[in-house]
């Protein structure tokens with residue numbers, strides 16, 4: 001039984017899908033107003049791991065992640081960059097998708113763009129107006145928050161304490177807390193025809209309409225970052241439930257990537273672009289960094305923590321490589337993961353505990369290698385591959401093949417150079433010049449190369 005923390009009830013509870021054997025997930029995708037920073041893609045990693053785990057547990061997963069390609073922020077960029085809103089959207093969408101691909105996220109089942117769903121939004125608004133939950137005023141359409149008694153249940157707030165959200169178009173609002181489903185056209189802004197005049201969708205309505213279209217009246221899990229709980233998810237719930245949908249059964253939210261304790265954010269200027277990180281670090285290491293902390297724990301970004309992640313992942317990779325060399329061929333992933341790994345994953349996707357099982361298995365495998373227990377080492381590698389595969393981190397998976405090749409052109413050259421240096425060290429030792437021999441070894445260490453003396457001669461690894 002998989003258990004998940006459900007924001008709706010603020011505790012971990014058993015996951016029971018609406019249809020046995022099937023899981024439907026809607027994840028709020030990015031607003032494509034700018035190139036993504038690493039915080040933006042954390043959620044995609046977390047939900048990619050969740051999806052892989054459901055599949056391992058025998059569920060068929062339908063996974064929808066939308067693209068918000070029309071929104072206040074993109075329109076603001078149009079003026080700032082003097083470029084059409086759609087050109088900005090397409091360029092950034094390509095960038096985001098290249099990032100997901102580089103980080104090994106499996107393709108989602110459907111990836112709808114908001115602008116492709118205006119007829120569905122109009123239908124939803126018409127029904128909400130008819131039922132008395134929404135009203136049109138000066139070309140805007142507002143949701144009447146007082147008409148929906150369960151409003152704010154997800155974020156556990158009182159309507160009486162709610163202030164008017166910032167930045168909302170206000171013309172004709174009956175209550176300052178009502179939110180816009182649709183915004184009347186302004187000069188120079190994109191617009192679509194509706195029974196209430198030309199205008200454009202509000203962000204919240206987009207997600208309700210797309211979730212309804214692709215997942216139906218009810219679905220299992222709705223996800224997003226914690227900052228989306230209010231107002232975005234509250235407003236989605238109000239619209240969809242007032243419309244007549246049952247909407248999501250579970251609400252799952254991932255925590256932030258922070259820098260100096262604050263949410264990594266473009267507007268705060270404390271962001272690190274994904275493209276920049278992928279240039280500086282191997283994507284598999286970045287995935288290890290973003291996908292292995294618990295999804296509800298904050299990741300405080302720092303260069304040191306990236307280096308730690310790299311060192312930890314390199315220990316796993318070194319084990320994998322050594323066994324493959326010894327086995328003289330491929331070792332397939334085991335059909336089942338160790339019980340302790342599965343237990344950790346079932347418990348609200350406890351990736352850190354699951355990862356501890358991976359590291360423990362690597363240690364056992366290294367012991368097997370050092371005692372010439374080849375079968376034992378091969379068996380541990382099969383388990384390690386199975387576990388890493390579920391985290392999207394199996395270095396032998398074909399997705400990462402290009403990456404290890406990228407390293408291997410250099411590896412041959414470095415190998416030859418290190419051998420020359422090691423021969424110099426041997427020669428120094430032979431003439432009892434221990435000072436030079438040690439100096440060579442220290443120099444190698446300072447360059448990040450660890451040299452081990454093995455019966456087959458010295459071998460080096462990146463420390």
Ligand SMILES: Nc1ncnc2c1ncn2[C@@H]1O[C@H](COP(=O)(O)OP(=O)(O)OP(=O)(O)O)[C@@H](O)[C@H]1O
Pocket residue numbers: 028029030031032037038039040041042043224225226227228255256257258263264265266267268271
């Ligand atoms: N630092 C972060 N850590 C984790 N998730 C984040 C972070 N910043 C944004 N997100 C998530 O990215 C998704 C898209 O958010 P959105 O496109 O609205 O960006 P944003 O929050 O406006 O970012 P920024 O403040 O950098 O402009 C949301 O699910 C949001 O929770």
Ligand SMILES: [Zn+2]
Pocket residue numbers: 027028029207232
């Ligand atoms: Zn959304």
